[in-house]
Amino acid sequence: MRDDATSLDLAAVDAFLCARLPGYEGPLEAKKFSTGQSNPTFLLSTPRARYVLRRKPPGKLLKSAHAVDREYRVQKALAGSEVPVARMLLMCEDDSVIGSAFYVMEHVEGRIFLDPRLPELERAERGAVMDEMNRVLAALHEVDIEAVGLADFGPPGNYYERQLARWTKQYRASQTESLADMDRLIVELGARMPPDDGQRTLVHGDYRIDNMIFAPTGPRCLAVLDWELSTIGHPYADLAAVIMQWQMPVGPEGRGLAGVDRAARGLPSDEEFISRYCARRGIEGIGDFGFYLAFCFFRMAAILQGVKKRALDGNASNPDKALRMGRHVPAFAAHGLDALGR
Numbered sequence: 001m002r003d004d005a006t007s008l009d010l011a012a013v014d015a016f017l018c019a020r021l022p023g024y025e026g027p028l029e030a031k032k033f034s035t036g037q038s039n040p041t042f043l044l045s046t047p048r049a050r051y052v053l054r055r056k057p058p059g060k061l062l063k064s065a066h067a068v069d070r071e072y073r074v075q076k077a078l079a080g081s082e083v084p085v086a087r088m089l090l091m092c093e094d095d096s097v098i099g100s101a102f103y104v105m106e107h108v109e110g111r112i113f114l115d116p117r118l119p120e121l122e123r124a125e126r127g128a129v130m131d132e133m134n135r136v137l138a139a140l141h142e143v144d145i146e147a148v149g150l151a152d153f154g155p156p157g158n159y160y161e162r163q164l165a166r167w168t169k170q171y172r173a174s175q176t177e178s179l180a181d182m183d184r185l186i187v188e189l190g191a192r193m194p195p196d197d198g199q200r201t202l203v204h205g206d207y208r209i210d211n212m213i214f215a216p217t218g219p220r221c222l223a224v225l226d227w228e229l230s231t232i233g234h235p236y237a238d239l240a241a242v243i244m245q246w247q248m249p250v251g252p253e254g255r256g257l258a259g260v261d262r263a264a265r266g267l268p269s270d271e272e273f274i275s276r277y278c279a280r281r282g283i284e285g286i287g288d289f290g291f292y293l294a295f296c297f298f299r300m301a302a303i304l305q306g307v308k309k310r311a312l313d314g315n316a317s318n319p320d321k322a323l324r325m326g327r328h329v330p331a332f333a334a335h336g337l338d339a340l341g342r
Helices: 010-020 068-077 123-141 159-174 180-191 236-246 270-281 289-313 319-326 329-340
Strands: 029-032 041-045 050-055 088-092 102-106 201-203 212-214 221-224 231-233
Touching (some): 010 029, 010 088, 050 068, 068 088, 123 212, 123 221, 123 270, 159 231, 159 236, 180 289, 180 329
Antiparallel strands (some): 041 050
16 A cells, blocks of 8 residues: 555554554554544554554654654653543654654544534533533643653743744744734734743643544543644643634534524533633633633644645645635634734
């Protein structure tokens, strides 16, 4: 099988697993997941077990992007904590095996909810699932980073200053046209930067309900997925990312809750979700939440611009979807400016 962004060298993977994974027995089959734009992800099946392989895409990549080694490290460190993660099995940083670095983890059987309206659930169940999402987020931000060996997982200093610099650089490196709203958003975020309040926690970087696996029945979360953007940083970035997602249009692309009567559906309001999170962490309240929300819109715009650039360069995992996602960059920039103005 040809080894590119949409396929896998099964013979090489089989040989690698045979030599290193206890209990592994072929023959091996692979199926690429349709999700996972940044790092192509495959379901590996054998007669006795199933695994998941997540790899860097081949080709020229932006520096520090597609960090599968960081994904592996953070999930391995969280094993046994209050933050549920899949069990990490093997990490391969040798590009010569399949053409790029990859890791293998256990396959977690459960439910992934792609739509935050949770249409597949009864009204009474929706609130419980959202509250579990809230619980896991608060637990993530209470992880003792020293105890789990992640104190060096991100540099010291003001998280938002370094993130604004990082994503501005990434955005400029993948920019395909001039966008006045994005330029203005970058400037205004710098001017509105809050002082460092001393909070330094593990952050996920892309915390959404569709990046979680829930038990086949009941609200329990079995695993949080897609840790590529995780680092040591400021917890409100994750919280604001949830609220940002909910402000998107409903449907398979926006995956938001804009215009939804949440109370009628048994879903929490933004204020209820934030209040519950603060209660779990013993926080009185959050000042200038508009900054944190605007920052999330900015970062997502920069991420989507990178997705678009990879599609144009021929390196996207799903080129058509990547181009569709890239069309939303102007909207995210505009939403960011709107959030700053609230």
